Amino acid sequence: MKRISLLGATGSIGRQTLAVVREHPDQFAITAFAFGENVEAALPLIREFKPILVSVKNKSVAERIKNELSGRTKIVYGREGMIEAAVHPDSDVLINAVLGSIGLEPTLAAIEAGKTIGLANKETLVTAGHLVMERARQSGAEILPVDSEHSAIFQSLQGQDRSAVSRLILTASGGSFRDRRREELAGVTIADALRHPNWSMGAKITVDSATLMNKGLEVIEAHWLFGMSYDKIDTVIHKESIVHSLVEYTDHSLIAQLGLPSMLVPIQYALTYPKRLELKQTKRLNLEEIGTLHFQKVDKRRFPCLSLAYEAGRTGGSMPTVLNAANEAAVEAFLSGRIAFLDIEPLVEAALEHHQRIKKPDLRAIEETDRLARYFVETEIEKKSRGG
């Protein structure tokens, strides 16, 4: 029986983690359950999975659910609450599926507590890869990827000669606007951007998928997760999202992981690794039915965010934090209708240009950098809206 702390339980990955747990009640249990403020979604799940501890966004949400739950569930909140959930002594694994940079601290705490970590929170590695990986080495905590590309790479590295890896190849669907030229993106709506061809995901990540920033963040994650230099990480457009990523070895052999697009597979693999379990909720891939798999070069001029990410990754230090925070702020502004889709990229680029790199930022410097990058983006947006 694996006992799980789940952060971000009501989000897309969180709910799918619970679906995996639901399929295997003899294998998995939820010890701690953290969500933000979506009480309506959370209550039935808490009743179903009966965690010992529940952590929520703030005191008022805590008060609201206290009345709804039996006295046996401990309810905590805020930053400390989420950390308490992450390091709960009765849990073996942390699945960190919160969105954004608030996912970082609980990860670090769980690493120090020696937990196995299933990481779905991109920002943890993007903004603090140097801290996270160093502390994981020290504590011996295992970090297992939960998203589909890194899980594919992780699966394709098992039992293989790690010293003979020559390249990681991340596949990218190309997102909602793959087949449109840049000029055609000027007036796209939020609804357009959220119509992803293959994956059903949260709004932020769907937009990131359309700008390829998502792939850029994944390149930085892969750099840290697998200890690969940026020169050895490539991306390729693969519109069917069937080949989830590949590892090339020095003998020119490639190992790849394939399957129909489903987050359930990488989530479950992180929970069962190195074993596997049946997964009845997912469908078998039938290559004969799919018929054709397409691969295509990424046009980096069409998708400038990918180049920005490589550049931020290579420069290192606090640059990836700026990349991520500026992007979060810009996407948020787009999703709230304040800027156009094509404004996202120049805002991120401007934030990177504006920033003075800190070489080895500690947690505090990362937080400060994050805050300043968001502030910069907000200020730019305001300037522009006043100007217009």
Add this chain to the structure above:
Amino acid sequence: MKRISLLGATGSIGRQTLAVVREHPDQFAITAFAFGENVEAALPLIREFKPILVSVKNKSVAERIKNELSGRTKIVYGREGMIEAAVHPDSDVLINAVLGSIGLEPTLAAIEAGKTIGLANKETLVTAGHLVMERARQSGAEILPVDSEHSAIFQSLQGQDRSAVSRLILTASGGSFRDRRREELAGVTIADALRHPNWSMGAKITVDSATLMNKGLEVIEAHWLFGMSYDKIDTVIHKESIVHSLVEYTDHSLIAQLGLPSMLVPIQYALTYPKRLELKQTKRLNLEEIGTLHFQKVDKRRFPCLSLAYEAGRTGGSMPTVLNAANEAAVEAFLSGRIAFLDIEPLVEAALEHHQRIKKPDLRAIEETDRLARYFVETEIEKKSRGG
């Protein structure tokens, strides 16, 4: 330094094995070298690789090369000679790349001697899988696949949960006549049949590739090599021969091995396993350049040999020996211009129908079955030519 006994040194796989050895003179050496009668091809290779022992087809070939080589090379011949080469005390690995059922005895001898065996000889497992695998279990000898599909499966099983394998999927190029309908095959020539779209191989295997008998034999090999029931072995037409085969797991995740078509990769992997080495002679796969990978259902009516192979495999006992021997005899007859391409399949089918299955044939019964199946095919061909 791995010391190698190489059987079938002047054939296609043999020469490619030597090419791998040539690239890594610090890693590999040839201890024993067996070939048939192609003295012209063999002599320069013997001079280059300086084996301790050379085995040839018969006494007269032995006499011919004795005069050409220095006194330090031991020269042996015939069945005993090949076995002596296979079990040479100074060799660690046997690469068995002889064609046809004469490859069986040396494999068994090497298994008993506890050698690691790189198996490129299909007939060994097809005709005597039950004997070979049982003896390998007893002696602890490792059997590593050398052909591209089984190597792909073997690579895709590394580090994975063997108890969670749900299916092996062998890819098939479809061979020289993939895009022709059955009716269009009536008058095809030997030259047509030998024009394989992706792989440069020997004549026999190229014809087997066009009838899909090659895939059928591989299904039987996979059954023995990986201990999988026939219900869990599938085939799919994949005309680019880039995805060399796949393994499906119970969580609907698939692991696959990919690369440009080259036998050098599986040959070298069998020699370096579980490590990998650079392989400069091969080219890097560039998926963006390939662009498209196609997958298509195998039409078993179009390719009856595949169904015959599944049936022979499922029935078991001496049936796969009949399948293989009848096919060898029929393909030989086609390649010598005595029968038409479309005569191959009915001859194999007739031989299978004619045969009375022996449930657990020993080596002698396998040899006898092999002989009788060939005799049956020859007789049928004669009958027909007399009749016509």
